[in-house]
Amino acid sequence: MNPERDNEQRYYAMPKLHRWFAVGSVLLLLATLALILNDHYRPWKTYQRVYQQRDIALTEARLATLHEAIDRGTPSAGESEEGVEDDPFAEDSLPAPEAESQEGESDTPSLEVMRREVARLEKKLDQQDSRRMGMGGELLALVRDLPIVDLSAPTYRVEQIVVHESPEDLHFTQVPRVDRCMTCHAGIDNADFADEEEPYSAHPRLYLFVSSSSPHPKARFGCTACHRGQGRGTEFYSASHTPDSPREAAIWAGNHGWKENPHSESPMIETPYLEASCLPCHRDQSRVPGAEKLNWGLALIETAGCSGCHTMDHLGERPRPGPSLRRIAAKSTEAWVQAWIRNPASIRPDTWMPHVFAETEGVVGLGDARGETESAAIAAYLFGASEAFEFLATPTEGDSLRGAEAFMALGCDAGAPPDRPR
């Protein structure tokens, strides 16, 4: 560096560079803030906040009625229900059918039960409601959800269940199922939220699913094992929700920016087909209680004899639905069999026999000829291969004495006397 050189003389005008630097720095600050806010804002936080508020409001309302009842000394009929419901099922509340059975037994819970219930609800509110925690608590509740600080112990966080029993299949490898659905569906196991709207509402069949006392507790089964969809997704789109109808799709597109996820390999099952999810586990049962649509379908498959042609594991060795044709010649004529094969419904409209040869017209441009020919060929084969039926020889003459004996012994005279025609 040249010592004589004027240090203030620069290649670029410094004030200009300072201005550029200032503008750049402000922009960088704004961009960084935008980055943090973009990362911090998640729709599920809003859902969790609303759920908390509603939960607190519900609990407070119940507390108020309980206090009133205790003050009066006797609960009214309406409140008794509430007090009793909650007691035995402290966490997960009512299994629906059992709740009904209990209603009759206990009309008036004792004051002791009500006081215990009040204490429990108060404790719950103390943990839940930041307003009850004093100035410090309220401030803490505010701070713990701030950006960056929220990595330690935030109020609103992603809730998840890891299910090892029914892993996800990722092409030649399996990973545990991770379901974060309850991050938004926070009230899924809270029976008090049965009538709330989505995503706060409780599962409609808590006595069967989700609640810890049900046969399918969420801790063991998760959500996507039955519902499918992407359990790891915490946004409406990334969870791969599936609408039940085009109308619902349009509403979702408007409200949640829903669009079909082309990369999702197991989108959520539409509600009408939901019971199909029972089958993988309940495949050995002939009837799955509670899955009436599934049962109906299974019965239909069996009745229709689908397994006659299509392999179905669960129907493996069942007898065929159709009659044996080994000795067909003994009981029918070839013309009738051909007409029956050709179009069974024309002979018996309610038959289960499939119309394999009735609708060939126009299919290959042969008109009726193909169905006619094929059904005739089958009939010819059946009669050609049919075995003769050997009838047992009938006795040539009867013995009226033994006949009368048998008539009386079998009780034939109980209905109508032999001398009077029916």
Add this chain to the structure above:
Amino acid sequence: MADPEIDMVELLKSATNLIANPPVLFTLILVAFFFLFPINNWFQSWNRRMGLEALWTPRGACLGAFAMTLFLGIGVMDANFRAVVMKPDNVPIVGLVYLVPFFLWLAMKQATENDRRLRAGQPPAEHDPDDNRVLVWPDLVYIELIALVLMTVFLIVWSLAIAAPLEGPANPTVSPNPSKAPWYFLALQEMLVYFDPWIAGVVLPALMVFALMAIPYIDNNPKGQGYYSFSERKMAIALFLFCWLVLWVLLIVVGTFLRGPNWNFFGPFEYWDVHKTVALDNINLSEYVYVLWMGTGLPDSVLLREIWGILLLLGYFLVMPLLLARTLLKQHLQSLGALRYSVFVMVTLIMFFLPIKMYLRWLFTLKYIIAIPEISFNI
């Protein structure tokens, strides 16, 4: 019937699809290239006569940027064009299509201005008679810092605006079609169309690195050091730009935007049809000679079969250097000396072998000049 204006747009799209066809596109660029970047005095005189230097002025830049943006603006109205150009993976390449010409323009603008000064007997713009030095701090470091800050802002905004193009879980039984290399490898992938993998994937990339390293040792031209100038080092700049712009950047652009399913070519406004059929009727030189011309069938001896290709390649690599030394590159042989000249001319010949092979493929459906699959040796 239809609006004549819309018909015009459709016509332009069809014309663009036609021009994007590799033989047409490549020929157009090849013809224009050495007039734009004159490799010798003859080209330079034509360059002046056509006034092509006007491209390297602010007005030329505005015109070029306007034309590109107009094309892009009209193009994105077409669904097929939009699907390729707006794909998150391809957005950076759209940026590259703007950035590379911009920096090219910036350098060429300063070079042509200096050329004009040099012609008028003036020193180049960078000349500093007082030997004023520019300090690293703050002059250099400060603007570097500012550039860093602004670039960070840009990257953050970009990452917020365009979501990462994530797809479903990886599935080893499903290959994407087209399977594309990362964008910076697309030129190599394009070479694989014309050459055997061991040439396109091993020999040519190694030679590129070798040639880039050799440049400072080959180029002993003292002019143009410390200042921008084109006319003082025409051949060096023109050859380098040919490699960089045509054989690298253009191939990346082609690989990104014009290569669709099954690595077939698709015009920018063409639908990427998986079922587009392209005849695979490429045949080897030996088959041309023995089957098509002599009608005798391939001889059993490998050497006899491939002798024509071997002679052709020997001719290209042995006769061409001597021929060029007596004609086009006479001065260069004198100024470089025998060793430098041989390295230079070999590297250049290998470089031009790529476009030559491309033309042989397009014009004659020639697969390989020498094909000895017995030892996996195909050129």
